[in-house]
Amino acid sequence: MSATLRYLHHPASQPCRAAHQFMLENDIPFEAELVDITTDINERPEFREKYNPTGQVPILVDGDFVIWESAAIAFYLNEKFQCPDHWSGRDPQQKGHIQQFLQWYAYTLRLGGGAFHWTIFAPMIYGYDKDFSAEIKKGRYLLYESLDLLETYWLKDREYLCGDEMSYAEY
Ligand SMILES: N[C@@H](CCC(=O)N[C@@H](CS)C(=O)NCC(=O)O)C(=O)O
Structure with a gap:
């Protein structure tokens, strides 16, 4: 059984919304976790070490695998879930x-x-x-x-x- 996908995001962030929308459109199951970037939570060393040294969201956690950058997240999921090829290109x-x-x-x-x-x-x-x-x-x-x-x-x-x-x- 594969791990639940965790999506760390903030709804006011355009890149977060882009990858989020991609997951919704493709019925990809995930659990959304709000990271309140208006506080310093994402700047803390433990956050940077665990998830993303840049301190930015969105971040996808798939078991032991962590990936950030919204487009990279979408292309990773596109491959993993074999989404329709119009999303990433047919040729x-x-x-x-x-x-x-x-x-x-x-x-x-x-x-x-x-x-x-x-x-x-x-x-x-x-x-x-x-x-x-x-x-x-x-x-x-x-x-x-x-x-x-x-x-x-x-x-x-x-x-x-x-x-x-x-x-x-x-x-
Ligand atoms: N190129 C990145 C941009 C990510 C980004 O700019 N995230 C902002 C929110 S829109 C962020 O996390 N800012 C918090 C910070 O830098 O402390 C992507 O597409 O994921």
């Missing part, structure tokens, strides 16, 4: 494009989405008297630039980025 070109958009997202759209973090969460975590206007400005610029690319080129006349069905890159 080398589709697989390549899914990885292409995931890499692109990590350095642009995701950082742009950080504008949301700096507007809503950073004051809660670091204090309402702090000035995050420079981070917000930078995030917004990246966000608008990334969304513009998506609308102008990649989603201009199609519903999905990589093929005619959902892939993990869509999240």
Whole structure:
């Protein structure tokens, strides 16, 4: 019998929600465990040593095996549960494009989405008297630039980025 999958996450986190949604869509059984990243629980040495030295969520624990990074979690589960191949790509070109958009997202759209973090969460975590206007400005610029690319080129006349069905890159 295989171990229950434990999914350590925080619901306000976009990468956590992405892998979470992938598990739900594919009927993968798991137990969700909230890690309150607004406290220092994920910064503590015991957490870093046991789960993830970066202190970040999401994290998947499968028996003795621990994996972090949301896309890596999804691709691991995709293999393990033999999910339909539209999620990870049917052929080398589709697989390549899914990885292409995931890499692109990590350095642009995701950082742009950080504008949301700096507007809503950073004051809660670091204090309402702090000035995050420079981070917000930078995030917004990246966000608008990334969304513009998506609308102008990649989603201009199609519903999905990589093929005619959902892939993990869509999240
Ligand atoms: N590239 C990572 C990003 C993970 C990430 O940024 N996690 C944030 C929440 S959105 C986190 O755990 N932050 C807590 C911290 O850094 O202390 C992934 O896709 O899993």
